[in-house]
Amino acid sequence: MFRQTFSRTRFTNRTVLLRTDFNTGGGGVEATLHRLRETLPTIHALRRAGARVVIATHVGRPGGVRDDRLSTRPLAAHLEAFLGCPVATADDCVGPSALQAIAAMVPGDVLMLENLRFHPGEESNSPEFARQLACLADVYVNDAFATIHRNHASIVGVTAHLRSVPGLLLEREMSHLLEVTEAPERPLGLLLGGSKVHDKVGMIERMLPLASVVCIGGALAPVVMQQRAGVTSLATPPGTDSPLRRLCDALAAAERSGQVKVLLPIDVVASRDIGGHQAVTTAALHRVQPGWHVGDIGYRTVDRFSEALAPMKMIVWNGPLGRLEDPQFADGTTALAHVLANLDARVLVGGGDTAAAVRRAGVDERLWHVSTGGGATLAMLGNEELPGLAALGWHFSTTPLFRSLR
Numbered sequence: 001m002f003r004q005t006f007s008r009t010r011f012t013n014r015t016v017l018l019r020t021d022f023n024t025g026g027g028g029v030e031a032t033l034h035r036l037r038e039t040l041p042t043i044h045a046l047r048r049a050g051a052r053v054v055i056a057t058h059v060g061r062p063g064g065v066r067d068d069r070l071s072t073r074p075l076a077a078h079l080e081a082f083l084g085c086p087v088a089t090a091d092d093c094v095g096p097s098a099l100q101a102i103a104a105m106v107p108g109d110v111l112m113l114e115n116l117r118f119h120p121g122e123e124s125n126s127p128e129f130a131r132q133l134a135c136l137a138d139v140y141v142n143d144a145f146a147t148i149h150r151n152h153a154s155i156v157g158v159t160a161h162l163r164s165v166p167g168l169l170l171e172r173e174m175s176h177l178l179e180v181t182e183a184p185e186r187p188l189g190l191l192l193g194g195s196k197v198h199d200k201v202g203m204i205e206r207m208l209p210l211a212s213v214v215c216i217g218g219a220l221a222p223v224v225m226q227q228r229a230g231v232t233s234l235a236t237p238p239g240t241d242s243p244l245r246r247l248c249d250a251l252a253a254a255e256r257s258g259q260v261k262v263l264l265p266i267d268v269v270a271s272r273d274i275g276g277h278q279a280v281t282t283a284a285l286h287r288v289q290p291g292w293h294v295g296d297i298g299y300r301t302v303d304r305f306s307e308a309l310a311p312m313k314m315i316v317w318n319g320p321l322g323r324l325e326d327p328q329f330a331d332g333t334t335a336l337a338h339v340l341a342n343l344d345a346r347v348l349v350g351g352g353d354t355a356a357a358v359r360r361a362g363v364d365e366r367l368w369h370v371s372t373g374g375g376a377t378l379a380m381l382g383n384e385e386l387p388g389l390a391a392l393g394w395h396f397s398t399t400p401l402f403r404s405l406r
């Protein structure tokens with residue numbers, strides 16, 4: 001599907017600009033390490049081929065100004081430990097310091113450039129900044145799947161100047177996600193949680209016609225429950241159209257038609273204070289005392305979700321079921337991670353927090369695919385425009401999503 005492929009590209013004695021995504025992605029340092037680890041096959045292959053590997057990544061959202069707290073230097077140290085070889089650093093990602101560091105490289109060497117987002121031209125996709133990046137290298141490799149939905153200079157603009165190919169991680173991510181969208185195994189289940197409910201609407205709407213079971217925890221659960229109870233607050237004035245309202249309507253319609261079973265928490269873990277330090281208890285939702293904070297799904301809900309998901313052949317999981325930042329509220333997510341790892345189903349996990357949770361539970365190796373993408377996975381499954389793929393010559397018009405439904 002890509003115009004050029006990694007395996008058909010000659011890297012020997014070439015300087016390769018390798019765009020990675022070593023951002024934390026909402027899952028803390030564990031998410032970064034996961035992304036580093038998943039990029040290693042590309043780095044190893046480039047070094048073996050005798051390329052000079054110049055790594056470019058963004059970290060955080062510094063807004064186009066230098067912020068040393070978001071430097072890539074600590075990443076270089078992590079990468080050195082993974083690779084077992086020195087990783088040089090440059091003070092900037094373009095200009096004299098980058099060019100000097102590259103001039104000192106020999107084939108097989110690795111260099112980490114400074115944070116791309118210290119320059120405003122990165123996020124504005126400035127042609128001049130893209131040109132400055134391109135003049136660092138002979139070939140461009142994009143392995144930054146988690147940033148593929150961004151129209152940024154190091155993702156899009158740079159491809160106008162250099163031979164551009166996807167890296168091995170990007171190829172792997174795309175092949176798994178396309179299996180879900182183009183040839184999903186049925187029955188298919190969705191397990192949804194997390195706090196950013198708006199970000200998931202497109203993906204859920206798109207996946208809903210394929211699903212037999214939808215289990216909902218996290219911040220989306222009260223939204224759907226309120227809607228069912230006829231409460232119209234939901235951050236939406238009554239009578240107004242909104243993505244959340246549309247989503248609730250779509251869920252209700254799919255349920256009414258008998259196509260899908262929608263499961264919501266029947267019990268929850270709640271606490272008197274928001275951090276879950278005082279008086280934590282498990283109760284049916286309607287018994288939670290006024291003013292208490294709901295932090296996780298309860299054990300009966302875990303059982304109910306597990307039972308409903310057991311017959312599924314494919315499961316897409318996005319978002320933790322509870323507030324993982326407080327350990328008292330992590331049990332529901334951990335329990336479901338173990339349940340899914342023991343099923344005879346292909347489980348796709350997306351989102352930095354969810355990916356970090358399955359790793360903490362020690363089951364990541366037993367799941368079909370733990371994506372490095374958060375927003376990118378949602379965008380891909382939601383069939384949104386992905387500028388980084390188009391820049392590499394991938395055209396969705398030739399690979400219609402949901403072909404199986406037509």
Ligand code: 3PG
Pocket residue numbers: 021023024025026060061146147150373374375376
């Ligand atoms: C991510 O972690 O989701 C990616 O690195 C994209 O980051 P962004 O949302 O700041 O563009």
